[in-house]
Amino acid sequence: MRSGLTPEQDALAAELALGVLEGDERAEALRIRLADPAFAAAVEDWRLQLGVLHETGADELPPSGVWSAIDARISVADDAETVDKLRFWQRSAWASGAVAAALAVVLLLPDTPTVRTLVLPPSQSAIAQLNGEAGAILAASYTPQAGQLQIRPVDLPDSKLSPELWLIPADGVPRSLGLIGTTGTTKIDVPLALRAYLTDGAVLAVSLERAETAPHKAPTSTPIAVGKISTI
Incomplete structure (x- = not known):
């Protein structure tokens, strides 16, 4: 910075x-x-x-199936709190822009402020900027060749809970990618079964969860940051 x-x-x-x-x-x-x-x-x-x-950034809408799947889940929700949470995930993902290149470079730069070496992402890599109403900002970069996702928080709210990263593909169902660090860069080896979902228009999101029970089958709270994946 x-x-x-x-x-x-x-x-x-x-x-x-x-x-x-x-x-x-x-x-x-x-x-x-x-x-x-x-x-x-x-x-x-x-x-x-x-x-x-x-x-190089370009706005792209996620596939229409994302929101139809979310609406289907909302229609069978049992309580108002669940409905509110699912609506928030939908609304937040729509609001995220495709200006991830700037924060992806923040992710790829060394942590030390005295070094300003630029490392360009390899061809066919994917990037995402995640942000939220509470001021949370994260930058993510994914290299399909290695199947590795890197995510680095720029700013996170103080909490006793731990940030958990979620992948939300076209079917609208969140899949946990595990807990991430609150500082530095977290490197995640994405499971083979989930790599095909990391495409243009898919959504990454972060929620605050209990570390001792992670990874979770579904988020238990509204996301603090949401962003859309863009391939470059």
């Missing part, structure tokens, strides 16, 4: 450098760049480092 900036400000600088902001968001980012020298320097820094990734 750039000196003097919060993780959210640094991510905004990256998005402005990539050219993925539009409308009011772009206007606000440009205003900040004019008013804040540290933010302006971060934008130029990102521009130099991201180069070939500029404007």
Whole structure:
């Protein structure tokens, strides 16, 4: 993260450098760049480092089957709390954008702030930005050739519970990928049975769960962060 900036400000600088902001968001980012020298320097820094990734993000809707499957589960839900949780997962996934390239690069950069070496993802890799209303931000990168997913939290809310990562493919049913760390990068060897689901439009989500009973068959709480997978 750039000196003097919060993780959210640094991510905004990256998005402005990539050219993925539009409308009011772009206007606000440009205003900040004019008013804040540290933010302006971060934008130029990102521009130099991201180069070939500029404007590579593209919005894509998840397959229609995702929401029909979720609606089917909602229709058989027994209580209002379950309905609210499932609706939240659906609403949050729709709200996530395809600006994951900026945070994927955050994931791929070394943790030390004094080193700024850019490591480009290999061809046919997949990336995702996960965020939520409580301010949670995570970056994920998946390499199909190795079957390995890396996820790194940029910001997480304080909790005694542990973050658990979920894959939600086109059928709308969450599958646990296990617990992830609250700091640093967690590397997950994705089971063979789940690798085919990590495609464009599938959703990654993180919920807070009890560590001693993980992995779980289904989330027991609403997600703190949701993001859509994009292949690059």
